[in-house]
Amino acid sequence: MRTTVGIIGGGPAGLLLARLLDRAGIDCVVLERRTREYVERRQRAGMLEQGTVHALREAGAAERLDAEGLVHQGIELRFDRERHHIDLPALTGGRTVTIYAQTEIVKDLVALQLADGPPLLFGAEVFAVERPESEAPVVRFLRQGREETLICDWVAGCDGFHGISRDAFPAGAGRSYAHEYPYSWLGVLAQVPPSCEELIYARGERGFALHSMRSPSVSRLYLQVPNGTDAGDWPDERIWDELDARFAIDADWTLNRGPITAKSVTVMRSHVHEPMRHGRLLLAGDAAHIVPPTGAKGLNLAVSDVRVLARALTDVCLSGDAQLLDSYSELCLKRVWQATRFSDDMTKMLHTQPNGDAFDHRMQLARLRRITASRHAAAELAANYAGLPLPL
Template sequence: MQSIKTNVAIIGAGPSGLLLGQLLAKQGIDNIIIERVAADYILGRIRAGILEQGLVDLLHEADVYQRMDEEGHVHDGFAISYYGKAYRIDLHELTEGKTVMCYGQTEVTRDLMAARKTSGLSTYYSSSNVTLHGIETAHPCVTFEQDGVSYKLECDYIAGCDGFHGVSRQSIPADKREEFERVYPFGWLGVLSDTPPVADELIYCKTERGFALASMRSSTRSRYYLQVPLSDKVEQWDDQRFWDELKLRLPPESAASLVTGPSIEKSIAPLRSFVCEPMQLGKLFLVGDAAHIVPPTGAKGLNLAASDVAILYRLLNKEYNENQANASQRYSELALSRVWQAERFSWWMSNMLHDFKDDAGKANNMDQKTFERFMKSELDFYLNSKAGQKVIAEQYVGLPYPEI
């Protein structure tokens, strides 16, 4: 077995692992990334594209921002279409100048991969049998195999950035973690197409036929979603059926201007809210989807992972460069304070905008008609009140990161 050493072992080469590695390296903290799949597979994942100001700032801090600044689209607001009537949430005005950036997660990942390669930092792709050892001891390590060679990576800390199905969370004994979960009774059917977006800003649609979202990746590439039953299969939705249904859920003026075309990617994603507590045990820290999942309604998944990265990177910097022993032991407490706020907002947005049929009423211990009346009253208040719109806007652009 070949032995290697580093300060921080990072499990997972998605955007959170790559961003953490880049930020640590900028502060002289050595790190090695271990990833179970190939780089091309990671770049093939189609994910979110709305970046909070906090993540944009973090990418500038990591010196990985040039292409984002050139090709990304700053959004001053977004629309909520409520049974055909559109309400614009003016983020810039309601949050004293804050905005969000439309720039695809795949592009963020591509930029971070390129920066890591330029920096000469080590990444082991297509690794197998990744196992964490001694996470509650002073000397943890990670063993793995690559190209027939067995490795032992000795380190000070392990950052588990390997997603919901990764090995990191499962390395915390079941009796030392508590998991909270809400599985939603529908999924999102997503289509990516090389067509101009139907609008310059996102449109969230609540309709009698179910939820829809008009999003984008660039001025020539669009991303659209429809709420569908979990029993649906992608094969049931040819392109024509998708576009026909989307037109019925968009506001009339948007439906009239929609440009359609062949899909270049189509998939159905289930929705869930999930949190693991605590987000650390000993020398292991859970980051991003390894610790929490949010429904995509509030555009918080990637952004919430970024706030985990910001907290962990700053705490480790205090330990390595500011001689603050055990600073990292505050990680779970600080991260969870923001995690639950984002979980609540994503849950609220999902409740407001989706058609739950009988499920939501049962989950909230009331009959469905009563539940629908409460949700209608709630959405009426928030959309028709500047104070209500301000609450939505402040959470959409992202709450401040905790003080470190």
């Protein structure tokens, strides 16, 4: 097989890149090692920055998003049994965020690509990227028990944190910066209407909790738990009781309870790989960077990367202009590091430190009090939460 751009990974980053390249008249092939059913069921992020919504509209992939997405005007911070509203539009000049599950974005993009887009091969497990420094990199993969080869002009590694693309960088060609947090998230999906109109970030002595949603009838909730936690050790009643305790405030508010349909534990980590390009191999999304989910930046960073990468590849393929492609890594990493900083700040401010003392507790409360008492501090949080300006 031969194509202009070989895309490794059929998640939102790879699928959106394929969509944008196809609309620009550039041929590409997407290789996804999982089945379509698996990809469309993966539970991931659900909060979209305004820039991400705009990018999906530009790609012609927002029909269902515009009809079903839940536009949020702010978030709520809870601590010391108090509630504090952060008004995003008032603090950012009108920007909002939208709740629309990543699983639904993937379904939308898969349907569009299978209907009239470039080849999307499920069950295609890439095991090697060869000669990325050459003018014709080679991607080798297994599909239906047979080894196949894809020869490309460019390779886009959109295969996530555990994919092969980042490992295809030769020794010494890149550097990774990583941090593991001393706690994890126990996440649940519940078939029950949300108990709130906007996301709740709760910090208390028992640990952090987050109340989100996927639709008007499905709630998404998280609890801070120790690393190594087994979701099976948390029966439904224990989860609801712990959520109730962590969201408790001195006001009239009730946590809706209902059937829990899924449980999972997420490890909290930050990881950034520099640079995001080696020769004709370019990384995008989780293949290049991971942030803790507290700031809701993972999917949004992936869309930001892809938007720049699609424009850069279009320039070089259609006109031979490599200026944007040559600055791709530097341009994206500026935004990546700011999102990593914000996610780290939010995480450390809201989570109980396993080895923390009374001083740490007071410092966290002081940071939260500063945000809720100062418009300047609240505006800084709101600007980062709603999304810093896109590179292009």
